[in-house]
Amino acid sequence: GAVVSQHPSRVICKSGTSVKIECRSLDFQATTMFWYRQFPKKSLMLMATSNEGSKATYEQGVEKDKFLINHASLTLSTLTVTSAHPEDSSFYICSAWRGDTGELFFGEGSRLTVL
């Protein structure tokens, strides 16, 4: 099946710093990618929809200036958590839509811990 690579898988940072997470579709072009946040034993919470070459669409309640999303190419979207705080600690997952089949593929997730 199609592969979506997410990096880093784990990151620990100090409060106040910024962290960038990358999401790459390795064998297909993805005009649309999604970013999610997942709390322990909870389902996915959609944060934003990332469209190549345009601004991301954020879900209600998600701070645009805190969670910067860039989708500069058809195979790469990035999520930058700016001025991270301990409450931003979570599991972040990306997914990419394969346009020809309509199937959604997920990255392996990135666990962020803010000290």
Place this chain on the structure above:
Amino acid sequence: KQEVTQIPAALSVPEGENLVLNCSFTDSAIYNLQWFRQDPGKGLTSLLLIQSSQREQTSGRLNASLDKSSGRSTLYIAASQPGDSATYLCAVRGNDMRFGAGTRLTVKP
């Protein structure tokens, strides 16, 4: 706004049993429905994708059905194994993508 519900929230069965996971959605105007598996601390793995024009899809011991008019999908797992233990999520694609809260499956040896 599409709402997706999965029942039961958790299920524990002995190895070898056949089981059914349920997914219901409120808006029948969908493009497709996808079932995923998530292991603890991992991303989601796609299991089956059913297009809106299809009634079912099969892969190995898994069979997913779709009844768009009633807003329901089922995931049937035959001869369950301990390795099937995971959280199973259904996702419905309409104007956006909505996920159910998942069913946490435990298959006991």
